[in-house]
Amino acid sequence: MSSALATSAADSHPASAPDYLPVPQLRELQLQRLRGVIGRAWQQVKFFRSRLEQRGLAPQDIRSLADIAKLPFTVKSDLRDTYPFGLFASPMKDIVRLHASSGTTGKPIVVAYTQEDVNTWTSVIVRCFAGCGLHRGDIIQNAYGYGLFTGGLGVHYGAEGLGATVIPMSGGNAHRQIMLMKDFGTTVLCCTPSYCLHLLECAGELGVDMKQLPLRAGVFGAEPWTEAMRRRIESLSNIEAFDIYGLSEIIGPGVGCECRRHQGLHIFEDHFYPEIIDPATGEVQPDGIEGELVLTTLTKQAMPMIRYRTRDIAMLLPGRCECGRTLRRISRVGRRSDDMLIVRGVNVFPSQVESALLQFEGTLPQYQILLGREHGLDQMVVQVEVTPQMFNDKIGALQALHDQLEATLDRVLGLRVQVALVEARSLQRSEGKARRVIDRRIT
Amino acid sequence: MKIQQLSLFAENKPGHIAAPMRLLAQEGVNIRALYLADTQQYGILRMIVADCGAVTRLLEAHGFVVKVSEVLAVEVADRPGGLAHVLGALEGSGINIEYMYAFPYVRGDKAILIFRFGDPDAAIACLQTAGINLLASRELLEKYGSTQDDGESAA
Numbered sequence: 001m002s003s004a005l006a007t008s009a010a011d012s013h014p015a016s017a018p019d020y021l022p023v024p025q026l027r028e029l030q031l032q033r034l035r036g037v038i039g040r041a042w043q044q045v046k047f048f049r050s051r052l053e054q055r056g057l058a059p060q061d062i063r064s065l066a067d068i069a070k071l072p073f074t075v076k077s078d079l080r081d082t083y084p085f086g087l088f089a090s091p092m093k094d095i096v097r098l099h100a101s102s103g104t105t106g107k108p109i110v111v112a113y114t115q116e117d118v119n120t121w122t123s124v125i126v127r128c129f130a131g132c133g134l135h136r137g138d139i140i141q142n143a144y145g146y147g148l149f150t151g152g153l154g155v156h157y158g159a160e161g162l163g164a165t166v167i168p169m170s171g172g173n174a175h176r177q178i179m180l181m182k183d184f185g186t187t188v189l190c191c192t193p194s195y196c197l198h199l200l201e202c203a204g205e206l207g208v209d210m211k212q213l214p215l216r217a218g219v220f221g222a223e224p225w226t227e228a229m230r231r232r233i234e235s236l237s238n239i240e241a242f243d244i245y246g247l248s249e250i251i252g253p254g255v256g257c258e259c260r261r262h263q264g265l266h267i268f269e270d271h272f273y274p275e276i277i278d279p280a281t282g283e284v285q286p287d288g289i290e291g292e293l294v295l296t297t298l299t300k301q302a303m304p305m306i307r308y309r310t311r312d313i314a315m316l317l318p319g320r321c322e323c324g325r326t327l328r329r330i331s332r333v334g335r336r337s338d339d340m341l342i343v344r345g346v347n348v349f350p351s352q353v354e355s356a357l358l359q360f361e362g363t364l365p366q367y368q369i370l371l372g373r374e375h376g377l378d379q380m381v382v383q384v385e386v387t388p389q390m391f392n393d394k395i396g397a398l399q400a401l402h403d404q405l406e407a408t409l410d411r412v413l414g415l416r417v418q419v420a421l422v423e424a425r426s427l428q429r430s431e432g433k434a435r436r437v438i439d440r441r442i443t
Numbered sequence: 444m445k446i447q448q449l450s451l452f453a454e455n456k457p458g459h460i461a462a463p464m465r466l467l468a469q470e471g472v473n474i475r476a477l478y479l480a481d482t483q484q485y486g487i488l489r490m491i492v493a494d495c496g497a498v499t500r501l502l503e504a505h506g507f508v509v510k511v512s513e514v515l516a517v518e519v520a521d522r523p524g525g526l527a528h529v530l531g532a533l534e535g536s537g538i539n540i541e542y543m544y545a546f547p548y549v550r551g552d553k554a555i556l557i558f559r560f561g562d563p564d565a566a567i568a569c570l571q572t573a574g575i576n577l578l579a580s581r582e583l584l585e586k587y588g589s590t591q592d593d594g595e596s597a598a
Contacts (some may be wrong), residue, residue: 054453084571103543162587386452386485386508387508388503388508388510390508391452391508391509391510392450392510393448393450393487393489393510393512393539393559394487394542395482395487396541398482398487399482402484420453420483420484421452421454421484422485423453423454423459423507423508424452424506424508425453425505425506426454429527
């Protein structure tokens with residue numbers, strides 16, 4: 001696939017230089033930046049400082065990279081507890097952008113960027129794209145959602161930073177996506193991998209042969225996907241499919257990305273320091289052992305994250321990539337250490353569904369989340385067992401309850417959800433408890 | 444005047460009404476009137492049985508979700524205009540009919556209309572003023588099911 005692509009052009013982008021730093025120099029840079037970010041967080045973020053003080057730690061205790069293990073973890077609930085601006089290390093006058101993603105209780109997680117942070121973000125996405133062999137002259141159709149979600153704007157700035165042409169299409173409207181792809185000669189598609197599959201199917205229905213289009217690469221992320229999906233995308237088109245990784249708490253997309261070797265995702269280690277821990281004990285694991293990915297932002301100004309537990313399960317791959325980059329790679333993230341689900345790019349916790357259901361009768365009905373995929377888009381159905389308190393002999397009253405449940409779930413999750421009322425004791429149970437999630441999306 | 448009606452929740456899928464009906468059959472419960480309201484997803488099966496309390500307990504003990512509500516049984520002539528006459532009496536009263544269903548009285552010239560009203564007391568007053576015959580629970584069950592084993596299932 002895409003054998004015509006000039007690899008040299010890809011790797012010649014000046015922004016990619018740090019990808020090839022000699023390892024000792026990279027480690028020295030990391031240590032210097034780690035000490036800087038810890039000093040900054042200590043000075044500016046009360047929450048972080050008191051955490052260290054409780055443990056009798058001070059910034060000067062960090063003398064080597066290994067000393068990072070002394071520091072406490074940051075977890076998602078810390079962002080929630082300090083909502084909205086409690087973890088900011090910059091005054092508002094220096095903050096140029098806010099993004100948000102959903103949290104566990106309906107309150108979003110807020111993240112902030114200074115101009116320097118936006119520039120860093122752009123530069124890492126430029127490096128992602130360069131590593132995928134993209135360059136000036138490429139026409140990048142960005143079908144990630146624009147808005148509070150980091151995907152749309154992150155990719156947009158990165159594509160402009162690369163010098164490519166951006167089509168800021170945002171998500172949805174498959175027919176229009178395909179029309180523009182054809183008419184504008186799109187060479188690169190950026191979206192979730194499931195949406196790409198949907199577009200490929202739609203193209204088939206419209207009689208558009210994707211293999212006749214100039215489309216040659218796709219940068220896919222914001223949800224877990226599999227090698228089987230990659231094979232399917234690549235068999236239906238001339239797309240060379242790349243996996244991109246990121247999360248809002250760290251910066252957004254661009255924390256890591258595959259290169260053309262497709263053997264793991266390079267982490268931009270000069271900005272993000274990766275560790276793998278045992279999720280149960282918190283012990284740091286050596287390379288090659290699977291565990292929870294923990295990331296520390298080394299250069300973030302507005303909102304430094306120290307040892308942030310991503311809940312994503314991965315390993316740091318041992319050895320050097322054949323591409324010549326010195327950056328370490330993580331394995332593809334396929335599952336998580338908590339129960340968070342990613343539905344159409346939106347973070348969903350079963351506990352959010354519970355809190356929404358509890359708003360009704362005060363007692364929690366048995367429920368089950370069914371995840372499937374229709375037309376390449378995630379579909380979420382919440383099956384709710386009808387309790388005697390909820391039941392009513394009037395259809396109108398039951399229908400109203402049903403509609404209220406859907407509206408509340410939409411509001412709490414920020415996502416369109418279908419509710420199905422089902423009979424009592426009809427949901428599958430194990431040890432008396434209903435299985436909360438049935439995910440049929442991974443194929 | 445008010446009659447107890449039992450409602451049962453069932454998903455709108457093949458076979459979903461069979462299980463509770465089998466249970467009622469095993470226990471010798473005769474259903475005197477029945478109406479199924481359905482949506483695409485689910486249905487509500489409304490029934491009138493002799494001993495509503497006992498049947499409710501039976502169904503609940505087997506995990507079914509049921510609800511007892513009060514309805515009125517109106518006796519009308521089983522001929523054209525029977526229902527129109529009752530509705531005419533209600534017209535202008537502002538009383539809302541939540542739902543209704545009807546069945547003919549098997550051995551006579553009467554039909555029975557079952558009404559679920561928003562305000563049953565107002566409906567009783569309104570219908571009685573118009574001289575419309577409302578059946579009491581016992582009357583309904585005896586008249587309609589005179590050949591049935593009332594004594595047994597009412598026990």
